Amino acid sequence: MIVEDELRKLMKIRRELIDKDQVDSKKADALMEQILIILNKSYSDLSVEAILEGYTSVGAAPCLLYDDHGRFAVLSEGFQSVNVEEHGDFEGLWTGEKEDWKSTVREAINWYASKGV
Numbered sequence: 001m002i003v004e005d006e007l008r009k010l011m012k013i014r015r016e017l018i019d020k021d022q023v024d025s026k027k028a029d030a031l032m033e034q035i036l037i038i039l040n041k042s043y044s045d046l047s048v049e050a051i052l053e054g055y056t057s058v059g060a061a062p063c064l065l066y067d068d069h070g071r072f073a074v075l076s077e078g079f080q081s082v083n084v085e086e087h088g089d090f091e092g093l094w095t096g097e098k099e100d101w102k103s104t105v106r107e108a109i110n111w112y113a114s115k116g117v
Helices: 002-020 027-046 049-056 105-114
Strands: 061-066 071-077 078-081 092-094
Touching: 002 027, 002 049, 027 049, 027 105, 049 105, 061 092, 061 105, 071 105
Parallel strands: none
Antiparallel strands: 061 071, 078 092
């Protein structure tokens, strides 16, 4: 997966840049744009993990949800408690529309990505 390899390379470079004490925001923003272009144009060729990790690498917060009717949704609109512990308990509330529910995880991911989040 050449596209996925390129995405992961850009994500790694951006993370290393952001982790520095003196962040070059222009370079970080340029990398973010490149990551978003890959995600928004090539999502059908990327693994589910690459898509979710890619969006989180640029500050989005995609959440995979499941309902009692066997449907999936990927949403980022909502609220989540802030943990003082690294892996503490949390509460969350997400907001979606009925069109967000899909029959498979892949369909839900593709729907989320197709909206150009």
